[in-house]
Amino acid sequence: MERKPTEVRQEEIKKALLEIVDTEGLHNLSTRKLAEKVGVTEGALFRHFKSKREMILSIVDGVEEVLMKSLQTVAMSDASSKDRLFRFLCVHVSYLIENKGITMLLFSEAAHSNDSELKSRMLNVLNTQKQLAKKIIQDGIAGGEWDSSLQVENVATLYMGIPISLNIELVLNPLGVNTENFCKKMICLLERALMKSK
Amino acid sequence: MERKPTEVRQEEIKKALLEIVDTEGLHNLSTRKLAEKVGVTEGALFRHFKSKREMILSIVDGVEEVLMKSLQTVAMSDASSKDRLFRFLCVHVSYLIENKGITMLLFSEAAHSNDSELKSRMLNVLNTQKQLAKKIIQDGIAGGEWDSSLQVENVATLYMGIPISLNIELVLNPLGVNTENFCKKMICLLERALMKSK
DNA sequence: TAGCTTAGCAAGTAATCACTTACAAAGCAA
DNA sequence: TTGCTTTGTAAGTGATTACTTGCTAAGCTA
Numbered sequence: 118m119e120r121k122p123t124e125v126r127q128e129e130i131k132k133a134l135l136e137i138v139d140t141e142g143l144h145n146l147s148t149r150k151l152a153e154k155v156g157v158t159e160g161a162l163f164r165h166f167k168s169k170r171e172m173i174l175s176i177v178d179g180v181e182e183v184l185m186k187s188l189q190t191v192a193m194s195d196a197s198s199k200d201r202l203f204r205f206l207c208v209h210v211s212y213l214i215e216n217k218g219i220t221m222l223l224f225s226e227a228a229h230s231n232d233s234e235l236k237s238r239m240l241n242v243l244n245t246q247k248q249l250a251k252k253i254i255q256d257g258i259a260g261g262e263w264d265s266s267l268q269v270e271n272v273a274t275l276y277m278g279i280p281i282s283l284n285i286e287l288v289l290n291p292l293g294v295n296t297e298n299f300c301k302k303m304i305c306l307l308e309r310a311l312m313k314s315k
Numbered sequence: 316m317e318r319k320p321t322e323v324r325q326e327e328i329k330k331a332l333l334e335i336v337d338t339e340g341l342h343n344l345s346t347r348k349l350a351e352k353v354g355v356t357e358g359a360l361f362r363h364f365k366s367k368r369e370m371i372l373s374i375v376d377g378v379e380e381v382l383m384k385s386l387q388t389v390a391m392s393d394a395s396s397k398d399r400l401f402r403f404l405c406v407h408v409s410y411l412i413e414n415k416g417i418t419m420l421l422f423s424e425a426a427h428s429n430d431s432e433l434k435s436r437m438l439n440v441l442n443t444q445k446q447l448a449k450k451i452i453q454d455g456i457a458g459g460e461w462d463s464s465l466q467v468e469n470v471a472t473l474y475m476g477i478p479i480s481l482n483i484e485l486v487l488n489p490l491g492v493n494t495e496n497f498c499k500k501m502i503c504l505l506e507r508a509l510m511k512s513k
Numbered sequence: 514t515a516g517c518t519t520a521g522c523a524a525g526t527a528a529t530c531a532c533t534t535a536c537a538a539a540g541c542a543a
Numbered sequence: 544t545t546g547c548t549t550t551g552t553a554a555g556t557g558a559t560t561a562c563t564t565g566c567t568a569a570g571c572t573a
């Protein structure tokens with residue numbers, strides 16, 4: 118019976134929760150499994166969070182504070198659009214790899230949560246990602262780096278599929294997807310689509 | 316108390332199941348809700364399928380028979396690669412729109428099902444989609460339509476994100492995504508990435 | 514060391530899950 | 544009309560869910 122301060126346990130619980138969502142899916146996330154993974158009883162979980170919902174909301178807090186702030190910083194930096202887009206994707210992808218359950222949690226809660234607060238926060242995260250990508254693309258077109266006949270919206274839509282392509286890739290080919298290579302390959306293709314014709 | 320032949324009820328059940336998965340998510344799919352949606356009691360469901368699992372397997376049968384056969388036909392046709400890729404995406408996307416729960420069902424069961432038969436069939440569907448896309452791309456490169464420096468695998472990976480981009484799009488912007496426009500826009504971008512440089 | 518707060522456990526709770534049982538009646542074939 | 548199969552219902556089943564309760568003891572502060 119090991120005692121730890123609540124801040125430490127909260128982090129352990131959030132980490133274990135994401136691991137379960139990643140390896141077994143949201144529909145297999147139960148407080149029983151979670152307690153087992155953390156190494157405490159179910160009762161102990163509720164000493165640190167008042168409900169399962171609060172655990173998930175606390176994870177969303179982290180996404181907003183860490184991922185979204187980083188993406189914002191990259192999108193607003195003064196590097197070239199090409200560089201910004203590459204770094205944007207790298208930050209995005211490496212966060213999703215470090216926090217593997219996030220993609221499924223984000224996507225399935227954004228689409229299907231009964232909880233309207235949770236749902237709208239998830240939607241906001243997805244929407245903000247897309248808006249930031251649009252900003253970079255718009256800048257690149259306005260600055261003459263990319264083709265002016267492109268529709269920003271469509272490029273951003275294509276971009277939004279990439280992090281999930283990675284997820285499909287990890288499912289189809291679990292042995293290994295090299296993060297950096299993945300980003301380089303995808304950016305290389307995106308860049309081809311973006312560059313000026315002729 | 317309306318009586319219908321089992322074949323009719325089976326179709327009603329599968330349709331209702333996909334509607335629930337689409338609107339409320341897999342984690343909100345219960346036999347109670349399903350029975351309510353079909354308009355019968357829970358017991359009646361089990362007259363037509365021996366388990367919830369069998370209902371889902373029966374849906375997978377349909378995906379294999381309808382979607383995968385259509386995709387195969389398009390991929391193997393003798394049109395130009397450009398045309399085949401466009402028609403491939405259109406068939407793919409319109410099937411997912413007609414059967415809206417399929418994407419989430421496919422994706423989340425492929426990634427996280429406890430049921431190894433179900434899981435491997437879902438993975439096979441995703442993998443076959445990717446292989447067929449690769450065939451079209453490979454043909455286009457070999458036939459001189461597209462740039463020979465492209466890596467087929469990477470283009471197929473990017474392609475696989477498109478149907479899910481559509482799903483994100485439907486979540487972010489539920490009011491309407493025009494199927495045909497969506498396909499045209501995405502193919503237009505893909506085509507830019509694929510065409511020969513200079 | 515005394516006392517208080519905190520973090521843990523064991524054993525519950527009601528609600529919900531997929532699924533079953535016993536029985537009724539619809540509808541067709543003889 | 545008789546009798547059998549099929550499709551339905553109502554009311555269960557045990558298992559599992561998120562969460563609570565009552566109690567214990569660890570560990571800091573005075």
